[in-house]
Structures are given as C-alpha cells and as structure tokens.
Amino acid sequence: MSSIIEHFQTLTQIPHCSKIADRLLEFLVAFAEERGYEVEVDDVKNIYLSKGRPTLCLQAHYDMVCMGKAPVLETYIEDGWMKAKGASLGADNGMAIAMMMQLMDEGQELEFLLTADEEVGLIGANEVAFDLKSPYMLNLDSEDEAEVYIGCAGGVDITASKQDNYVDGSGYCYEVAVKGLVGGHSGVDIDKGIPSAIKVLGEYLHEHQVTQLASIYAGERRNSIPANAVAIVRSASKLENIALVKVRELTERPKVLSEGEKTIEMIHRFKHGVHAQNEELGIPDVSINLAIITADEKGGLLVETSARAMDAVKLEDISQETLAFFNTYGFHVKLEDKYPAWKPDISDFTNLVSQEVQSVFGKTKMMAIHAGLECGVIAEKYPDMKFASIGPTIRYPHSTREMVNLESVERTFKVVKQIIRSVSEEQKRD
Structure with missing residues (x-):
C-alpha cells in the first residue's frame, strides 16, 4: 500500500464530519509542525501551512460529508476501488489531504491551504484572509482524473419554514417509507437520473390522494440527493406497497397537520433536478435539490434546498423562482451560505496544468463543474492569483456508495509532483 493510501487510512480513523472536525485539525497542525512547516489557524478553523519560499499553493478542505455509519469508517478495497462499509468514505476531500501529507513528508517548499466546513456552505473559504505568497493555487477537490477544472457553479441554500397546527384526523394510519435509495452529490450527480426519496414519497401520496399528513422526516444533507424519506399519514382508503415505497399500517390514530394537503402538493409540484442544461460545457446549467423536509411535534415545518447555477444571473433567477414558489404555500424563506460561480478562465497556469495531465494520462480536457469549488470564493479574495483544479476519480461522493480509484490517486499525485x-x-527562469 502506498504512503498516500496509508495517510488516507489514518485520516479515516479521525472523525471529521463538517462542523465537528477539531480532532483532525489538531492532528494536521501537529503533523505539519513536526515536519518543520509554519502553521496558522484562523477563527473559522482554516489551516495555513508554509515552508521556505513557495511558488505554489495547494488547496483542499478537510471536512467530509458523513453518511450512513460515518464517521465510523471501515474501509475495504474491491477491484481497485476503495470503499467504506455502509458509510461515505471521505475521499472527498480526504485523499487530497493525504497527498499533502506525503508532500510534507518529502519536505516540499509549498503553501497549503486547508479549509474548514466546505461541505456545509464553503464557510471556511468565505473567511480566508491569510497572507498567501504564491502566484498560483492548485485545488485538489475535483473528482475525475485527466480533467482540469477551470470553472464551477455558484450556489445558495434556500430554506423555507412555517408553523402549522394539528387537528383531528380520520381513517387508516400508515407509515409510508422510501428507504435505502442510492443518493448522491446534489451537484455532479443531479443529472444522473438518481431518484429523490422525497419526490418518490411525494408522488406516491399525491397519486393515492392522501391529504392527511401527521409527520414527515425526509432527506439527510442539503448537498445530498435524498436517499430516505418517511411519513406518517392517515387515509380514507387502504394503501399498499409499490416499487420503492413500503407501507406499514399502524394502530395509532394521530392528529394531522391542518395544511398537510398543501405540503403534499408542494412536494409534488417542486421542480427538483436540472432546470437548464449548459450545452457548451456539457453539464447542467441550473439545478435545485429538494434536500430535507421535517415536521416537529409542534407543527413546525422546515424545508431545505440547495440551488446551483453556472453564473450569477441564473443563480439569482432560480433563487427568486424558489422564493416565490414557497411563498405561495405560506412559507417564510431564507437564502443562506451563498457562494459565487467561478467563471471559466484559461491562463498560462491552466495550460501548464493541462500539459502535465496530458503527460501522465495521455489525454487532458479543460472543464467546468456543476458543483461548488472553493476556487470561486478564494479567487475573489486573491484577484492576482491564477487557479486550476484537478483530482483523482471519485464516484458517488456524499453517499454511502462513495468510492475512489486507487490507481487514479497515484497517477494524479504524479501530476501534482510534476506541476510543482x-x-x-x-519561477526560477523569471
């Protein structure tokens, strides 16, 4: 097993879910200091490391999306892919951190920017203010080998809430559940035909003319396509199982939300998924993920979504469209954790990165990605710096199916070394 994979295995045993990654922060700070790197940590827990007179900054985030059993991870290798049993793996973006650890073992004169809480709104990147010295930044958060990313989507989380009240219900009582769907990343996987558990549940209730909703708990993370959704409902007619939907009759006779019918209609009408395709880039242009819906015991409803678009105007359009949609159902709407798109930019640096990718993989392609990369946020803070993003092949991030191709890791690391x-x-020539 290579040193990079060994480093990654170490990382998998240190919990680092978003917002609760202090143990990994402490580990990484100690790791860098032991190898002679200068270390700074800011108020939002970004980590800056440097040695010598660096000419390149490597950037990655050190939090992960915890799904399934995570952060308790048991990894295994199958046909050249590393996976975790019943859990997200954290190769996004832990494999990049492992590469950085290997470079620190080698004593490379570099800057490293390790950002906090990327997976919950690029929180760390939004507050970065270190005195970066390098003219170039290489982000290591992309997920397809041999591709050089030079642009990304902007995004915003849109939440909707309202207070309902409970009234007497009638008829049969059922638990209606959609469980164990594959899930996926709400950006890069949104066009892959992955079913949303919330939409499957909503369509079933709508088609069976269920109007009495007692409770709902659906979805896992704002940036994940929902894999699970469960509702307690009452119905005048009998309900039965269908594909993906399991129905269980209950003996309880709970009260129901007075506006449950409107909530079910809202789920039915919500346009989850891709709203527009970018033909030039061959990726989604605008999308929105209906991520989480919950109802508490006092009748408080909360809906959480994540919208993405490849430019600011389109992001504003989908935001306003969604705001108006929720308003029609009596929700109060908030826009949170907005981050900018990274406009595709070809530079001498992206050309250099592309050449090194070509030399290792025998092919290269400059791309934009329908997901948030921290380059867009950081580029606004360091306008003179040039950016590019690469990474090893990772499949199904933000889900329990997440896997990383180990050969791709080694070859991508070779590219990184050549770029350095x-x-x-x-710089010596200049």
Whole structure:
C-alpha cells in the first residue's frame, strides 16, 4: 500500500464530519509542525501551512460529508476501488489531504491551504484572509482524473419554514417509507437520473390522494440527493406497497397537520433536478435539490434546498423562482451560505496544468463543474492569483456508495509532483 493510501487510512480513523472536525485539525497542525512547516489557524478553523519560499499553493478542505455509519469508517478495497462499509468514505476531500501529507513528508517548499466546513456552505473559504505568497493555487477537490477544472457553479441554500397546527384526523394510519435509495452529490450527480426519496414519497401520496399528513422526516444533507424519506399519514382508503415505497399500517390514530394537503402538493409540484442544461460545457446549467423536509411535534415545518447555477444571473433567477414558489404555500424563506460561480478562465497556469495531465494520462480536457469549488470564493479574495483544479476519480461522493480509484490517486499525485516542479522551474527562469 502506498504512503498516500496509508495517510488516507489514518485520516479515516479521525472523525471529521463538517462542523465537528477539531480532532483532525489538531492532528494536521501537529503533523505539519513536526515536519518543520509554519502553521496558522484562523477563527473559522482554516489551516495555513508554509515552508521556505513557495511558488505554489495547494488547496483542499478537510471536512467530509458523513453518511450512513460515518464517521465510523471501515474501509475495504474491491477491484481497485476503495470503499467504506455502509458509510461515505471521505475521499472527498480526504485523499487530497493525504497527498499533502506525503508532500510534507518529502519536505516540499509549498503553501497549503486547508479549509474548514466546505461541505456545509464553503464557510471556511468565505473567511480566508491569510497572507498567501504564491502566484498560483492548485485545488485538489475535483473528482475525475485527466480533467482540469477551470470553472464551477455558484450556489445558495434556500430554506423555507412555517408553523402549522394539528387537528383531528380520520381513517387508516400508515407509515409510508422510501428507504435505502442510492443518493448522491446534489451537484455532479443531479443529472444522473438518481431518484429523490422525497419526490418518490411525494408522488406516491399525491397519486393515492392522501391529504392527511401527521409527520414527515425526509432527506439527510442539503448537498445530498435524498436517499430516505418517511411519513406518517392517515387515509380514507387502504394503501399498499409499490416499487420503492413500503407501507406499514399502524394502530395509532394521530392528529394531522391542518395544511398537510398543501405540503403534499408542494412536494409534488417542486421542480427538483436540472432546470437548464449548459450545452457548451456539457453539464447542467441550473439545478435545485429538494434536500430535507421535517415536521416537529409542534407543527413546525422546515424545508431545505440547495440551488446551483453556472453564473450569477441564473443563480439569482432560480433563487427568486424558489422564493416565490414557497411563498405561495405560506412559507417564510431564507437564502443562506451563498457562494459565487467561478467563471471559466484559461491562463498560462491552466495550460501548464493541462500539459502535465496530458503527460501522465495521455489525454487532458479543460472543464467546468456543476458543483461548488472553493476556487470561486478564494479567487475573489486573491484577484492576482491564477487557479486550476484537478483530482483523482471519485464516484458517488456524499453517499454511502462513495468510492475512489486507487490507481487514479497515484497517477494524479504524479501530476501534482510534476506541476510543482514545472512551476518552480518557471519561477526560477523569471
């Protein structure tokens, strides 16, 4: 097993879900200090490491989306892919951190920017204010080998809430459940035909003319396509199982939400998924993920969504459209954790990165991604810096199916080493 994979295995045993990654922060700070790197940690827990006179900054985030059994991870390798049993793996973005650890073992004169809480709204990146010295930043958060990312979507989380009240219900009582769907990343996987558990549940209730909703708990994370959704309902007619939907009759006779019918209609009418395709880039242009719906015991309803678009105007349009939609159902709406799109930019640096990718993989392609990369936020803070993003092949991030191709990790690391050398030689010539 390579040193990078060994480092990654170490990381998998240190819990680092978003918002609760202090143990990993402490580990990484100690790791860097032991290898002679200068260390700074800011108020939002971003980590900045440097040694010597660096000409390149490597950037990644150190939190992960915890799904299933995570952060308790038991990894295994199958046909060249590393996976975790019943859990998200955290290769997004832990494999990048493992590469950085290997470079620190080698004593490379580099800057490293390790950002906090990327997976819950690019929180760390939004507050970065270190005195970065390098003219170039290489982000290591992309998920397809041999591709150089030079642009990304902007996004915003849109939440809707309202207070309902409970009234007497009638008829049969059922638990209606959609469980164990595959899930996926709400950006890069939104066009892959992955079913949303919330939409499957909503369509079943709508088609069976269920109007009495006692409770609902659906979805896992704002940036994950929902894999699970459960509702307690009352119905005048009998309900039965269908594909993906399991129905269980209950003996309870609970009260129901007075506006439960409107909530079910809202789920039915919500346009989850891709709203527009970017033909030039070959990726979604605008999308929205209906991520989480919950109702508490006092009748408080909360809906959480994440919208993405490849430019600011379209992000504003989908935001206003969603706001108006929820308003029609009496919800109070908030826009949270907005981050900018990274406009595709070809530069001498992206060309250099592309050449090194070509030399290792025998092919290269400049791309934009329908997901948030921290480059967009950081580029606004460091306008003179040039950016590119690469990474090993990772499939189904933000889900319990997450896997990383180990050969791709090694080859991508070879590209990183060559980029480091080429940038250093270029700076010496200048």
